[in-house]
Amino acid sequence: MNKSLAANTVAILIVILGYMFQQPIILSIGMFALSGAITNWLAVYMLFEKVPGLYGSGIIPNRFEEFKLAIKNLMMGQFFTNENIDRFLKADKQQNFHLAPVIEKVDLSPSFDSLVEVIMQSSFGSMLGMFGGVDALTPLKDPFIKSMKTSLVDMTKQEKFQLLLQDELEKPDVLSNIKQQIEEIVDARLNELTPQIVKEIIQEMIKQHLGWLVVWGGVFGGLIGLISALIL
Numbered sequence: 001m002n003k004s005l006a007a008n009t010v011a012i013l014i015v016i017l018g019y020m021f022q023q024p025i026i027l028s029i030g031m032f033a034l035s036g037a038i039t040n041w042l043a044v045y046m047l048f049e050k051v052p053g054l055y056g057s058g059i060i061p062n063r064f065e066e067f068k069l070a071i072k073n074l075m076m077g078q079f080f081t082n083e084n085i086d087r088f089l090k091a092d093k094q095q096n097f098h099l100a101p102v103i104e105k106v107d108l109s110p111s112f113d114s115l116v117e118v119i120m121q122s123s124f125g126s127m128l129g130m131f132g133g134v135d136a137l138t139p140l141k142d143p144f145i146k147s148m149k150t151s152l153v154d155m156t157k158q159e160k161f162q163l164l165l166q167d168e169l170e171k172p173d174v175l176s177n178i179k180q181q182i183e184e185i186v187d188a189r190l191n192e193l194t195p196q197i198v199k200e201i202i203q204e205m206i207k208q209h210l211g212w213l214v215v216w217g218g219v220f221g222g223l224i225g226l227i228s229a230l231i232l
Contacts, residue, residue, distance in 0.1 A: 003211030007037040007218040028229035036221020099156040108145045
């Protein structure tokens with residue numbers, strides 16, 4: 001169920017009922033609920049899409065290069081250690097390099113922490129602070145890590161990646177420049193990782209968990225509307 005759509009639909013129905021039956025209190029509840037739900041929906045939407053005239057929108061695509069750099073540093077710092085490179089060099093040249101076991105053991109928590117930091121520093125951070133701040137993003141950690149590991153494993157299984165890696169590792173004097181060569185391979189593969197792909201991966205996870213922001217925005221907005229109607 002699309003929580004955002006449901007919250008906005010319910011708020012609109014309350015507005016219609018309040019207007020049709022000339023009930024100021026119900027109308028106020030509906031208007032404030034709709035305002036809160038739409039505002040929070042827009043905040044989630046602005047994480048991924050640039051909205052003309054709204055500064056800070058499209059934070060995920062805007063920080064895409066930083067995201068790619070974080071993945072590159074992760075791969076070079078944990079996947080291609082001296083021990084792993086030595087094992088690759090001693091492997092059968094006719095056998096593919098299976099990086100999945102290595103990737104499964106890698107701690108991707110720092111990558112998630114970097115993503116959270118980007119979100120909290122964006123215009124969405126203050127809105128998220130109303131619903132627990134960083135703690136509200138905690139449920140995203142496991143899905144994020146799982147999706148990233150799956151994406152990295154799929155990338156390293158590609159035939160082009162395997163052939164390039166083998167060709168580079170078989171060159172003479174490879175020990176002197178192996179890391180530089182591997183880094184070039186990683187860069188080439190990351191260049192295939194478009195902002196749209198990254199946006200879709202993160203967007204699906206965040207929408208599943210942050211849809212409740214829209215729901216609670218409508219609930220709290222409705223409560224404020226009720227209080228305002230009773231006071232006035």
